[in-house]
Amino acid sequence: MAFLVQEEPEGIFCIENEFWCFRHDRKHGGELVEATVKNGSGNNLLTTSQSCAVALKTGNKFHVFSTGRQPAIDFSINHKIDGVTLSFYSIPQDNAGKELDGVVFQHHISYSENGSSHHQVILHANRRIENPGQIQIGKLEFANIFDYSAVREELSEQCAGENGNWLWRWNRIHEEIQRKTILLSRHLPLSVLLLRRNVEAFEFSLGDNLAAWDLYPGQAQFLLGTNSAGHLVLRYCVLDSLRPVHALEGAYKFSFRLTLPKIRSTLAPLVPMAGNFLRRTGNFCDRWANAAKLPVWRETGAQILRLHDDGDAFGNGIFWRDGATRPYPLEEENKMRRFLDVAHANGIAVVPYFSMKEFHPEVPEFRKESSVWARRIDSAPELLFNYSPKAIFGAQMCLKSDWKHFRLNTVREIVTHYGFDGVYCDWCAGSECISREHECGRHWDNDALLEELEEFRRLGRYLYLHLTGTPSLAAENLADIILTEEQPYVDGIGPRMFTPHADFVNIASRQVCEMLSADAPDTERRKLALVALLHHATISSVHDVYQKFYHDLNISQELVRYQHYRAPATGVVQCSSHNCGASLYWNNDGILALFANFSEKTLYTSYHIAPENASGIERNGKLELAPLMWHAVRFPVL
Ligand SMILES: [Zn+2]
Known part of the structure; x- marks a missing residue:
């Protein structure tokens, strides 16, 4: 896992481990020139060096000064136990080799063994720069190999801000590439994922301080398109406008994260029966799974089950409130403990449900803390409550507040106190917030969430994440099991019904949600199990139909010996x-x-x-x- 750092001839620095290889070129401004996923294609994803630029307006044209054209200044690289850090200065130049006097880009980059590199770019304007027309923080050009993009837009572009910054659709790059422009917006997306389905991927995400990118509101530009060489271009400009704007002077700090997937050398194991074992219908007294079922489930290959009880399914007030450390009355807690004992005796792990964002109003700390920790999307004083059919799940909190520490402490206490084997995380995605109790401007809590997941990673054997609508390479790289596809099956059940997230890339074991109604015929469940199998995934349910399917599935061990896989779509x-x-x-x-x-x-x-x-x-x-x-x-x- 640890990185090796080598200086190669011609001022190239190579940072690599068993999963990735990155190269920086001191001659070309110190910029990133290679990003390779070893168990992906094994080829460099980039076709040229990453770059930053400032352009001045001259008439109705831009005079562009870009980094990467002359050697870096004060280039330094430090190899630490848990990663590698680089720092350097890049001077922008125009095509004729002329510098833009008084302007320099300062870079701090840290590579972590979770596959992410954190980039801080400081634009220093050491004198007053009149008539800026373009300020480009990070342009990347890729070989034309990706077939999907997944963009998580900022809230101003979304119709339902109370939900979060969900992904609305997967864009097929090859269908749109003829138009040269795949996505063009004056709003900067919070994250962009480029995917070569089942092979490899690349992710760009903004740092948590979004206000830093609002330097010229309404005059930014995001581009995902192709250049004249047919290469895919990803470009974030905090300014791209011929309109009059205020001058540049001082230091402007931007941060972002680049992530490559942690692709395994052989396919991730299938995880049959890893669903919620609590019954949500019928008689409340029978809702805990009968202990006699556990040896049978174990025989199907079950290794892990989920205690998922965040809504008042029986309307009697007995359910696990988000944020509570003692979930049940004594009698119910004893049932939980007995179930855990029997599961462990059968070699099956159990992980409890935790919402990364929801806080139930009946938890004692809610009254005092919720209004300060709350995620805010407008000036209204009301909190953003999420509702279950019969009750409240909770109000949304922001991890840029002390909710982050409260959540970590409560989760740690629960896992330790009851002897759970890890955690299952829902609402597991950064979301945008404007609360000035957390930051002085617009922000999201993506980096905070990933820091929290790194802590959770240490709490037990399993980190099991629900990521429907919020694909994140950085989160998946930390996880053991990923759950997706929590949407109705509007087009029926068939081999191409799932999004590319169901099969995605080979990072972690994959599951899909069971969205069939309780009275759906067994044949529908059987078909769903077949679709999941074709996607190298399992169904998140312990229903008898799946029990039989996985009991009879004698091919799981053979499938995971292969290195390569392609989905039906x-x-x-x-x-x-x-x-x-x-x-x-x-x-x-x-x-x-x-x-x-x-x-x-x-x-x-x-x-x-x-x-x-x-x-x-x-x-x-x-x-x-x-x-x-x-x-x-x-x-x-x-
Ligand atoms: Zn916030």
Whole structure:
């Protein structure tokens, strides 16, 4: 895990470990020139050096001065136990080699073993700079390899600010790349994720101080598009305007985080049955799972269960209030303890639900602290309450307040006191806030959340995160299990129903939410289990249908021996029958194609594996599949 740092010829500095390789070029302003994910494509994602720029307005044109054109000043690199830090100054120059007198960019970068690098860029204007037209903090150019972008917009661009800065859609880069501009906005997104599905990814996220980027409100510019060489360009400009603006003078500090995924060398294990074991319907007395079920679940491969009880499902006031350290009356607490004992005796871990943001109003500290810790999105005094069908989940808090310390202390106390095996985190995403009790201006709590998750990481064996709508490489790099897809199945159940987040990249074990109604037929659950399997994921439920499915699933250990995987939506395996879905696994020794029949009849299909998809090998064949069954076809690599 620890980084190796080497100085190479020509002033290149290489920072690498088993997962990533980064290079900085002292000759080119000290800027980042390489970012490689070793278990991804293994190729440099960047086509040129990262850069910053200031442009002056001359008439209706910009005169651009960029970093990366001359050597860095005072370049220093420090290798510490837990990471590597760099600091240097870059002088911007124009195309003719002329400097912009009095302007310098100061960089502080720290690489951590969680895959993130924290960048602080200070723009020093040591004299008054009149007529600035463009100020670019971080431009990156990528090889044209990504097929999706996922952008989390600032609240002013969203219709439901009370929810948080959710992702609204995954943009297909290849469909939009012909237009040259994929996304262009005068609002700077809080994070941008670029994904090559199932292979590798890259994430840019703003630091928690968003007000720093509001230097020229309404005149910023974000661009995700292609340049004349066909390379993908990601550009954050705090100013990009020909309108008159105030002069630059002084020091302006910006921070952001770049993250590469911690791709594993072989596929992450499947985690069957890792769902909530509490019943939420029927008789309250029977809501704790019968102890006799645990050896049976263990036989299905169950390793971990979730105690998820944040809403008053039975309308009797007995549920775990967010923020409470003693969740239940004594009788119910004893049931919880007995369940934990039996689970542990069967080798099954249990993790409790924690909301990273919600605070229940009946928790004693709420009355005193909530108005100060609250997340605010406007000047209204009312808190942002989230409601369950029969009760309140809680009011939203901001982790830039002392809520962060309270949450960590309560979670630590609970895990230690009851002997849980880790934590399950919901509302696990940074969200924008304007409370001046926390910061002097607009902010979000993304870095604060990630710091909190690093602390949680130390509390037990499992860090299990719910990330529907909030993909985050930085969070996934810390996690063991990721849960996604908490949205209704509006288009029905089929092999391409999930977002790219269901299969994503090979960082952690993946699960999808079970969103079927309680009276859904067993065949629907069976189909859902098949879709999840094709996505190298499991269903987050302990329903009997899944118990049988995972009990019979005798291929899990084989699948995780492969290095490479492609989901059905990549089109990796083409089937002649529309009721058939397929995914593909391979390594140097062989290929495994996994098929599933989504119809309730025997199905006959032909299939084609394209040569570009697996070690350059093409395969064709025919197949008979039993109703609602999966089937694996294996090919040696000759
Ligand atoms: Zn706040």
